Amino acid sequence: MATPHDLFDTLLASARAFCGSKEPPAPSVGQYLRTEIARRVPALGRGEEDAQRLQLAALATCFKLECCISGTHSMDLVALEPFGEYVSLPGLDCTFPGGYSGLPDHMLSALPEGSVLLNKAVRTIWWQGSFREEGDEARDFPIRVECEDGDTFLADHVIVTVPLGFLKERHQDFFQPPLPKRKAEAIRRLGFGTNNKIFLEFEQPFWEPQQQLLEVVWEDESPLEEPSANLEANWFKKLTGFVVLQPHGHVLCGFIAGEESEYMETLSDAEVLSTMTRVLRTLTGNPRLPAPRSVLRSRWHSASYTRGSYSYVAVGSSGDDIDVLAQPLPEDPKDPRPLQLLFPGEATHRTFYSTTHGALLSGWREAERLNQLFKAPGPAPQL
Structure with missing residues (x-):
């Protein structure tokens, strides 16, 4: 008999097969999966109810x-029809030895000193304009970037790398003139949610040395029933489990998504630590399990410049919206001042959205647009 994980993986694979389908069997991945689960986990005979409940x-x-x-x-x-467009990059996850900052630090090392300014929050990007530096009437720029501290920068091109969550909340006043309707609609339709990590540090590991994962299963839950809407009482039940972080050996990393994850961000460290202790004591059956000595968690939804973690293709949207979001402005390719605004970011990569490699590749894509624009015409080919 297939395990629940095997069944779920099989159903996910079949969900991806509807990519390009004119009439998918359901609008969302969730509805499709639930219908298939109800069909494949039929009512069992007497004495087998417990097995079905656990499954x-x-x-x-x-x-x-x-x-x-x-x-x-x-x-x-999550929309069913475009679900299969997403591509998983082969290979293992890459962990930067000194933390994530190793990636931008490596990129910055190739730039002249002083070329990157930090703590310069942008209030408004004015584009399609005609702006001049004070005292220089000979040259005008189509863009003026206005910072919250009052500083301004004039430019021919601006690469806008803010997350989709920020665009959803702020694009109407962040760009002047506002973005074209087509791009604004793509921003509205695409999905953007929250996935947070909760790190728990222990004096001593309570798990086996070879253990890599502690999965949390609540016996009273079923995908065929509506979960509790009481976030205060049940937010921790959205936790999927904990990964044992190697090579530390005494740190667990939990994952939690959605509204429960956003609710977790509103709690104090002490409240999160207390709840995680209670969950782990329930999970292990050991009421005296020592509490973690410290907790650290991400707060992607609360962060004003992200407002969540990463994008997905929501019901009502498609991969075409990703392509529209990625298109530079102005829209007219014959505009005398092209590529004023360029839009990289994970939400602009049609097959690698939600990933770091998608964000990186989309940045290279936009840099290449500018390379092509600035490229001097080469010598005429020899006939």
Whole structure:
């Protein structure tokens, strides 16, 4: 008999197969999965109810993990037809030895000193204008970037790398004139959700040395039933489990997505630590399990320049919206001042959205647009 994980993986693979379908069987991945689960986990005979209940409970955990991967509150929000466009990059996850800052630090090392300014929050990007430096009437620029501290910068081209969550909340006043309707609609339709990590540090590990994962399954849950809407009482139940962080050996990393994750951000460290201690004591059956000595968690939704973690293709949107979001402005390719605004970012990569490599590749894509614009015409080919 297939395990719940095997069944869920099989159903996910079949969900991806509807890519390009004119009439997918359901609007969302969640609805499709639930219909298939109800069909494949039929009512069992007397004496087998417990086995069915546990199978459904494990499948509920699979749903939560997929919410973390997709960066969504519910798989009911993720569109079924374009789901298969996403491509998983082969190979293992890459962990930077000195932390994530190693990636931008490496990039910055190639730039002249002083060329990157920090703590310069931007209030408004004025484009399609005619702006001049004071005292220089000979040259005008189409763009003026106005910072919250009052400083301004004039430019021919601006690469806008803010997350989709920020654009959803601020694009109407962040760009002047406002973005064209087509791009504004793509921003509205695409999905953007929250996936947070909770790190717990222990004096001593309470798990086996070879253990890599502690999965959380709540026996009273089922993907075929509506989860509790009481965030205060049940937010921790959205937790999928904990990964043992190597080589530390005494740190667990938990994952939690959606509205429960956003609620977690409003709690104090002490409240999160206390709840995680209670969850782990329940999970292990050990009421005297020592509490973690420290907790650290991300707060992607609360951060005003992100407002969440990463994008997904929501019901009502498609990969075409990703392409529209990626298109530079002005829209007219014959505009005498092209490529004023360029839009890289994970939400602008049609097959690698939600990933760091998608963000990186989209940045190279926009840099290449400018390279092509500035490229001097080469010598005429020899006939």
